[in-house]
Amino acid sequence: MSEKKAILRTEGIGKYFYTPVKFKVLDGISFEAYKGEFLTLVGKSGSGKSTLLYCLSTMDSDYEGKLYINEEQVTGKKADELAALRNNSIGFIFQFHYLLPEFSCLKNIMLPALKKQAYSYEEIETRAYEKLKLLGIEDQALKPASKLSGGQQQRVSIARALINDPDIIMCDEPTGNLDSKNTQIVFDTFKKITSELGQTIIAVTHDLDFAKASDRTIELADGKILTHNKTFQ
Amino acid sequence: MKVKNVNIDIALTHIFTRKKQTIVAALGVMLGIAVYLFMNSLSAGFTRYSTNEIFKNSAHIKLYKEDAISEPLIPSADTGQLNVIVNPQILQESKKLINPQALIQQLKQYPFITHAIAQVNVDVFYNNGKSQLTGTANGVDITAADAMFNITSYMLAGNLHDLQDNVNAIVIGKGIAEKLNLGLEDNITITSSQGVNKLLKIKGIFSTGNTFTDQSKSYVNIHTAQQFAKENTTYVTTIYANTNNSDRAIQYAKKIQPSMRYKVEAWQITNADVLSGNKVRSTLMGAISLSILIVAAFGIYNILNMTVMQKLNDIAILKATGFSKKDVITIFVTEAVIMGLLGSVAGLLMGAILIAIMANIYMGPPAGYFPIYFNATIFAYSFLLGALVTFCAGYIPALKAARIDPVEIFRK
Numbered sequence: 001m002s003e004k005k006a007i008l009r010t011e012g013i014g015k016y017f018y019t020p021v022k023f024k025v026l027d028g029i030s031f032e033a034y035k036g037e038f039l040t041l042v043g044k045s046g047s048g049k050s051t052l053l054y055c056l057s058t059m060d061s062d063y064e065g066k067l068y069i070n071e072e073q074v075t076g077k078k079a080d081e082l083a084a085l086r087n088n089s090i091g092f093i094f095q096f097h098y099l100l101p102e103f104s105c106l107k108n109i110m111l112p113a114l115k116k117q118a119y120s121y122e123e124i125e126t127r128a129y130e131k132l133k134l135l136g137i138e139d140q141a142l143k144p145a146s147k148l149s150g151g152q153q154q155r156v157s158i159a160r161a162l163i164n165d166p167d168i169i170m171c172d173e174p175t176g177n178l179d180s181k182n183t184q185i186v187f188d189t190f191k192k193i194t195s196e197l198g199q200t201i202i203a204v205t206h207d208l209d210f211a212k213a214s215d216r217t218i219e220l221a222d223g224k225i226l227t228h229n230k231t232f233q
Numbered sequence: 234m235k236v237k238n239v240n241i242d243i244a245l246t247h248i249f250t251r252k253k254q255t256i257v258a259a260l261g262v263m264l265g266i267a268v269y270l271f272m273n274s275l276s277a278g279f280t281r282y283s284t285n286e287i288f289k290n291s292a293h294i295k296l297y298k299e300d301a302i303s304e305p306l307i308p309s310a311d312t313g314q315l316n317v318i319v320n321p322q323i324l325q326e327s328k329k330l331i332n333p334q335a336l337i338q339q340l341k342q343y344p345f346i347t348h349a350i351a352q353v354n355v356d357v358f359y360n361n362g363k364s365q366l367t368g369t370a371n372g373v374d375i376t377a378a379d380a381m382f383n384i385t386s387y388m389l390a391g392n393l394h395d396l397q398d399n400v401n402a403i404v405i406g407k408g409i410a411e412k413l414n415l416g417l418e419d420n421i422t423i424t425s426s427q428g429v430n431k432l433l434k435i436k437g438i439f440s441t442g443n444t445f446t447d448q449s450k451s452y453v454n455i456h457t458a459q460q461f462a463k464e465n466t467t468y469v470t471t472i473y474a475n476t477n478n479s480d481r482a483i484q485y486a487k488k489i490q491p492s493m494r495y496k497v498e499a500w501q502i503t504n505a506d507v508l509s510g511n512k513v514r515s516t517l518m519g520a521i522s523l524s525i526l527i528v529a530a531f532g533i534y535n536i537l538n539m540t541v542m543q544k545l546n547d548i549a550i551l552k553a554t555g556f557s558k559k560d561v562i563t564i565f566v567t568e569a570v571i572m573g574l575l576g577s578v579a580g581l582l583m584g585a586i587l588i589a590i591m592a593n594i595y596m597g598p599p600a601g602y603f604p605i606y607f608n609a610t611i612f613a614y615s616f617l618l619g620a621l622v623t624f625c626a627g628y629i630p631a632l633k634a635a636r637i638d639p640v641e642i643f644r645k
Contacts, residue, residue: 087555
């Protein structure tokens with residue numbers, strides 16, 4: 001067990017909602033996510049699983065407790081530092097694709113990398129093509145994002161999440177809007193990402209089949225961790 | 234399209250995919266800038282015209298003997314005697330400038346003085362039969378005066394230079410000629426306030442466009458004027474001087490004053506009323522045109538605000554994938570600046586066309602062509618102001634976009 005590397009760690013994360021009344025959504029959440037792990041968060045509506053994901057994502061910094069990514073404390077950093085951290089280390093996949101409609105699929109994938117500026121424009125373009133190939137939609141590269149089908153759009157957004165080779169990929173209901181065929185494609189891709197590329201996936205989902213097939217599932221209820229089933233091998 | 238900076242790349246993509254909105258916003262700025270440029274050029278043209286009107290009669294700098302006021306209190310020399318208290322009064326002193334030629338030479342030594350002439354002004358009555366008009370006869374060396382005031386340019390009839398070395402000649406204003414029913418080569422009787430009577434021959438008639446001046450002013454030989462004042466040939470009441478830059482006359486006058494025992498007055502002081510009128514007009518036109526420009530800026534503000542509202546999702550995902558507040562602000566301000574620059578350049582062009590058209594409209598004498606002209610400073614100001622206003626108009630929606638909380642958008 002000792003060789004497992006914790007990529008993300010939380011210490012007693014708690015969060016309040018203030019409207020309409022003060023209400024504790026998250027209460028003392030402590031867990032670790034390891035390198036190369038496919039972790040799912042499940043729970044009923046209102047259990048706080050999405051709220052937890054947004055705290056982990058660093059987009060929501062209004063919580064108590066502490067969050068570490070790569071053993072570095074993230075809690076308390078400035079907004080610009082957090083933005084740079086997200087750019088470098090975290091990829092996002094949502095229920096809806098959130099692609100920019102004016103840009104081609106290729107350009108949508110390239111944007112986070114263009115922001116990071118670790119590579120030249122041509123290199124980024126080549127890398128974006130590689131990601132598209134990985135997801136099997138390289139033939140759609142130059143189409144405007146709005147002209148693709150739902151499943152294809154979601155695959156483009158997965159490619160966008162992967163472009164900067166982040167340590168963690170966070171997903172909020174990644175298959176919530178997809179048919180079973182596309183769900184299978186996404187699932188297989190996630191498996192490939194974690195086992196072959198060693199990246200960590202933390203996904204919030206309603207889909208219990210999807211959760212069962214993951215490496216580990218954390219179930220939340222009323223803002224607390226209910227069960228840690230299926231341990232990560 | 235391949236642009237180095239990703240923020241500018243996104244801004245350009247927004248601009249190109251929304252050509253119509255960009256054009257509408259740019260058109261608004263164009264109109265604003267064009268009107269601003271046009272109205273301010275007009276105002277500057279009017280100011281220049283009225284200043285030129287002033288310089289028909291007065292020089293940049295005037296040197297004269299100021300009226301002295303008597304001391305209100307004469308303290309007693311010894312204690313026990315009475316102090317004398319009198320009402321302050323103008324002292325009856327001669328207005329004569331002592332050694333005027335030396336004064337003129339002294340003035341001409343300043344590098345910024347271009348012309349300097351001596352003048353004798355006497356109050357006179359113009360008589361023809363029973364009709365009588367009051368006015369001022371200006372005794373001048375006519376060649377020097379012409380070089381300074383460009384009198385030739387507003388002569389209606391006759392020849393100004395007949396005054397040179399002719400003590401029996403006079404050049405009168407158009408109003409005097411009309412009221413006394415006189416023409417060229419007619420005789421006119423002049424009575425000075427000192428009681429001197431002279432019969433002079435009219436050698437020229439001028440029209441300045443100012444009714445009051447035309448009904449009271451005349452030019453005579455300086456020696457004639459000295460005779461009217463019952464004074465000798467060294468008698469001079471005023472020295473006029475022109476400088477190389479009329480706008481700096483006040484500073485120049487201050488520079489000269491310490492070395493002179495007489496009052497040195499810049500034209501801005503003498504004509505404060507006209508200048509304040511100019512100032513009011515400039516302020517008024519500036520305020521109107523500025524408000525038009527601000528209305529145009531609201532167009533940009535509106536369109537960008539709408540863009541931000543429509544692009545909440547895009548902004549949220551950009552922020553999620555690592556674009557900072559500064560990046561988001563850069564994107565939207567760039568869009569505003571591009572719209573503003575397009576509009577400003579088009580506005581300058583349109584303003585220039587309007588100015589060119591107006592400058593070719595003939596108004597008839599005495600104004601001549603419409604007093605509007607190309608002024609590089611106003612062009613520069615209009616451009617800068619346009620850039621500034623559109624920057625501000627873009628900054629507010631940009632700030633709003635930067636403050637969007639992506640979590641709120643994703644949770645919907």
